[in-house]
Amino acid sequence: MPINYYLFLAIALFSIGVVGVLTRRNAIIIFMCIELMLNAVNLLLVAFSKMHYHQAAAAAIPVANPGIDGQLFVFFIMVVAAAEVSVGLAIIVMLYRNIHSVDINFLNRLKH
Amino acid sequence: MSISAILFWVLSIAALFSALMVVTSRNPIYSVIWLIVTFFTISGHYILLNAQFLAVVNIIVYAGAIMVLFLFVIMLMNLNKESEPARHRWLQLAGTASGGALMLVLVAALKDTELKSQQSLLLEGHIGLIKTLGQELFSTYVVPFELSSVLFLSAMIGAVLIGKKD
Numbered sequence: 001m002p003i004n005y006y007l008f009l010a011i012a013l014f015s016i017g018v019v020g021v022l023t024r025r026n027a028i029i030i031f032m033c034i035e036l037m038l039n040a041v042n043l044l045l046v047a048f049s050k051m052h053y054h055q056a057a058a059a060a061i062p063v064a065n066p067g068i069d070g071q072l073f074v075f076f077i078m079v080v081a082a083a084e085v086s087v088g089l090a091i092i093v094m095l096y097r098n099i100h101s102v103d104i105n106f107l108n109r110l111k112h
Numbered sequence: 113m114s115i116s117a118i119l120f121w122v123l124s125i126a127a128l129f130s131a132l133m134v135v136t137s138r139n140p141i142y143s144v145i146w147l148i149v150t151f152f153t154i155s156g157h158y159i160l161l162n163a164q165f166l167a168v169v170n171i172i173v174y175a176g177a178i179m180v181l182f183l184f185v186i187m188l189m190n191l192n193k194e195s196e197p198a199r200h201r202w203l204q205l206a207g208t209a210s211g212g213a214l215m216l217v218l219v220a221a222l223k224d225t226e227l228k229s230q231q232s233l234l235l236e237g238h239i240g241l242i243k244t245l246g247q248e249l250f251s252t253y254v255v256p257f258e259l260s261s262v263l264f265l266s267a268m269i270g271a272v273l274i275g276k277k278d
Contacts, residue, residue, distance in 0.1 A: 001120055003230045007222055009124050013131050013150075015215035020135035022207030025199050028140055028186060032147050035178065036131055039154050042170075046163050046240075051230050053237050068239045068248050074166055075249070078173050079260045083267035085178050089185050090271040096189050097277075 006047035013040035027092050027102040031085070038081050045070045045077075116234045119160055127153040140191045144182050151175045163240035 013036060020033030049070030056066030092102060099106050130153065133146040151174045158167035199207070238244055249257055 001117065001231065001234050003227050004223070005120070005124070007227070008219060009127070011215055011218045011222070012128055015211045015218070016128070016131040016135055018214055019208050019211030022210060023135070023199055023204045026140060026191070028182065028191070029134075029143055032134060032143060032182065035174070036134060036147065036150065039151065039170075039174070042166075043154055043157055046158060046161050046166060049239065050161050050163070050234075050237060051227075053239055054231055057237075065239050065244055065248060068244060071163055071166055071240060071245060072249060072253055074163075075169065075245070076256060076260060078169060080263070082173055082178060083263050085181060086267050086271045087274065089181055090274040093185060093188070094274055102189065102191065 003047060003051045006044060010040045010044035010047075013037075013043070025103050025105060027095065027104050028089075030104065031088055031092070035081065035085070038077060042074045042077055045074050116160060119156070120234075123153050123156045123160065127157070140186050141183070144179055144186065147182075148175050148179050151179070158240075160234055161240065162235055162237050165240060165242045165245050 017033045017037035017040065020036065021030050024030055024033070049067040052067030052070070055061075056063055095107075096102055127150055130146045130149040134143050134150060137143045137146060151170060155167045155170045155175075158164075158170060
């Protein structure tokens with residue numbers, strides 16, 4: 001499968017995530033859109049990893065595991081995302097406890 | 113058209129549709145369900161690329177753990193369609209236009225790269241298997257791996273501290 005298709009699919013998914021962050025006001029949905037963007041990047045990393053593997057196999061480059069770094073990066077991104085979600089959701093729960101809403105427009109009182 | 117190409121297109125269209133539904137659903141619960149569907153389609157892509165370990169981890173970590181956390185929080189807060197705040201119409205239009213512009217710029221910048229002739233290998237290759245990834249993870253990447261355990265510990269302590277009633 002041409003790498004272009006994966007590139008455009010990941011760009012489309014990422015842009016949908018950006019649109020979600022910009023147009024929604026519910027903090028939880030914004031958070032989910034960030035997860036969507038992370039997943040778009042993950043998909044592209046795996047596709048590029050397999051592209052490098054294919055290139056190295058075609059050129060007969062004697063590297064042990066060409067392109068495996070991309071897949072390990074995806075693994076670490078998932079690790080960081082899981083940690084991020086646990087802290088972020090704790091913040092949102094605390095926010096809801098204080099102002100009884102998850103509307104991010106109420107967060108502007110952080111300014112004063 | 114081979115069977116893997118058909119699978120690619122089906123999974124891509126499903127992923128895009130469910131991602132759009134995440135953004136457009138008024139009810140937060142529906143958004144979560146559609147996001148789970150998106151994660152499953154992305155896992156399907158991983159299987160198609162023969163990244164079996166990542167496919168399974170994606171389902172376990174994302175669709176299993178993270179989305180259950182989201183669902184719990186939404187049910188805890190009793191959010192529904194009526195309590196859902198909506199942005200002003202013009203702001204929504206502006207956000208959609210900016211996102212579309214970002215997509216346009218990225219596609220325009222990347223459509224003529226020399227990558228165009230490159231192929232991504234489907235259904236073959238051993239780098240996505242647990243054995244290879246595990247050996248690499250515990251030899252080259254053992255320090256980041258241990259650091260991520262510290263990260264998890266600090267995230268756990270942070271979540272407990274933030275969530276504590278004071």
